Amino acid sequence: MxxxxxxxxxxxxxxxxxxxxxxxxxxxxxxxxxxxxxxxxxxxxxxxxxxxxxxxxxxxxxxxxxxxxxxxxxxxxxxxxxxxxxxxxxxxxxxxxxxxxxxSAAVVIQKLFLAIIYRPIKGIILALFTLVMFLAKVLFTLVKFIWSVLLWVLKVVTYPLLLIGRWIYSLLPKSFKKQIEKTRNFLAGLLKTTKKHFIKVKNLILKK
Known part of the structure; x- marks a missing residue:
């Protein structure tokens, strides 16, 4: 060297x-x-x-x-x-x-990040969520009101038909009425039995 x-x-x-x-x-x-x-x-x-x-x-x-x-x-x-x-x-x-x-710089950067980015975004998200929930509530109330109106209209429209049906039923022979009652009771019993069997099967599945 x-x-x-x-x-x-x-x-x-x-x-x-x-x-x-x-x-x-x-x-x-x-x-x-x-x-x-x-x-x-x-x-x-x-x-x-x-x-x-x-x-x-x-x-x-x-x-x-x-x-x-x-x-x-x-x-x-x-x-x-x-x-x-x-x-x-x-x-x-x-x-x-x-x-x-x-x-100190890290603390300042963190505060700036919270003030400029995090909190505004958080506020926007909360505002959007609140707006969506408000609109959903208004929509649900509107649908509920329309459904109530439709049910009322349906009752008004079907009431004369119900009266006519009752009048026609009163004119039927007693033997035919008894047959209808038996059919109705049979269907009600069948529905009740089916419901009991369904509940038993459901309980067995949940136990497993």
Missing amino acids: TLTVQFYTMLSMIAMGSFFGASLDTYQRFLKRGSRKRMLVFFNDILFWVIHGLITFYVLFLVNYGELRFYLILCLLCGFSAYQALMKNVYNKILERVISFCK
């Missing part, structure tokens, strides 16, 4: 050490080890180290085609130490402010 490449490599490794320190603080801030299961923390730690190892190797590959030297490890440690001594407190303060800003 030329001196220029070595210099750039050292600077990049020092920067990666600082980046690793900042990433570690960010990772610790969001992980919250005390409230996590040990197995989950273990897998998260492995994933963290693997990802940062790959990132470091990728940066090294871009700078000097992946040629690893011992002093590069020292550069990583120097960058990490520099971050711990000079930038840790500042970074953590900035991180907390960014987190607070993101939380």
